[in-house]
Amino acid sequence: MSGADEVTENQDATASSWFGVRVHRRQFLAPDIVSLELESASGEPLPGWSAGAHVEVGFSNTISRCYSLCGDPDGGGFYRLVIHLELGGVASQLLATSMEEGTRLRIRVSKNDFVLDESAPHSLLIGGGMGVTPLIAMAYRLRRLGRSFVLHFSVRTRARAILVDEFALAFGERFELHSDDGSAGPPIDVAALVEKLPENTAVYFCGPEAFMDMVRQRATQAGVKPERLHAEAFSIRSPRP
Numbered sequence: 001m002s003g004a005d006e007v008t009e010n011q012d013a014t015a016s017s018w019f020g021v022r023v024h025r026r027q028f029l030a031p032d033i034v035s036l037e038l039e040s041a042s043g044e045p046l047p048g049w050s051a052g053a054h055v056e057v058g059f060s061n062t063i064s065r066c067y068s069l070c071g072d073p074d075g076g077g078f079y080r081l082v083i084h085l086e087l088g089g090v091a092s093q094l095l096a097t098s099m100e101e102g103t104r105l106r107i108r109v110s111k112n113d114f115v116l117d118e119s120a121p122h123s124l125l126i127g128g129g130m131g132v133t134p135l136i137a138m139a140y141r142l143r144r145l146g147r148s149f150v151l152h153f154s155v156r157t158r159a160r161a162i163l164v165d166e167f168a169l170a171f172g173e174r175f176e177l178h179s180d181d182g183s184a185g186p187p188i189d190v191a192a193l194v195e196k197l198p199e200n201t202a203v204y205f206c207g208p209e210a211f212m213d214m215v216r217q218r219a220t221q222a223g224v225k226p227e228r229l230h231a232e233a234f235s236i237r238s239p240r241p
């Protein structure tokens, strides 16, 4: 294991200062899901970040929203955000209409509240819909560290199964796709996933509220200790203007 790959304490104890970025690449993964690759506007390297972290994007002086960093934390170069454009959403509207390549934005890396335990003997990552975004960074990090993990991605239909070619290539058998309608893999059975987990497995999950309630309930029923359960909710967002 190289120095850069050593298991480290999370260093995102505080949020970074605001800095400028530019949209390097904008790609629609579905009509209402956009991927943004952001590059430094100054030419300085982008601040480092740890798996599970998110950035706050300032759309104006009064509007900001949080987005998970969705890529390889050790990959350098760009920050990737994958964003669901919500009908009637303020930031979603701006993202859909005015974030073309070259557009400048102000962002900061927030304090990471969804910290990866890099020493866990095994990690189970369960993402529902857009909630997969922070788990992707965790999977890349665990792969780099040579840790045991499985990433489960649950979607309603095949059309919502974004970036799956990338995940299959990057994580191979450690990536499993599930869909509610069976069009892209069998529906997720969380009770089966949490049954007989190796001791001290860390379980990470993120997704719609009801999905997260279900995962927490099944894991608790299976005897997973509360301190091994780690969740992030997207619905706790920056105050609306």
Ligand SMILES: Cc1cc2nc3c(=O)[nH]c(=O)nc-3n(C[C@H](O)[C@H](O)[C@H](O)COP(=O)(O)OP(=O)(O)OC[C@H]3O[C@@H](n4cnc5c(N)ncnc54)[C@H](O)[C@@H]3O)c2cc1C
Pocket (backbone or CB within 6 Å): 054, 065, 066, 067, 068, 069, 082, 083, 084, 085, 086, 087, 088, 089, 090, 091, 092, 093, 130, 133, 134, 232, 233, 234, 235, 236, 237, 238, 240
């Ligand atoms: C840590 C964190 C990480 C996140 N990561 C991601 C991510 O990776 N990808 C992602 O897509 N999102 C992510 N989010 C969610 C994101 O920050 C935004 O909340 C989301 O994009 C919606 O923002 P918006 O401005 O478009 O919608 P908003 O304007 O905030 O509205 C959200 C929804 O609520 C409805 N609404 C708002 N106000 C009312 C009202 N008064 N009455 C009825 N309905 C109302 C809107 O119509 C819309 O559908 C994350 C959130 C957090 C906290």
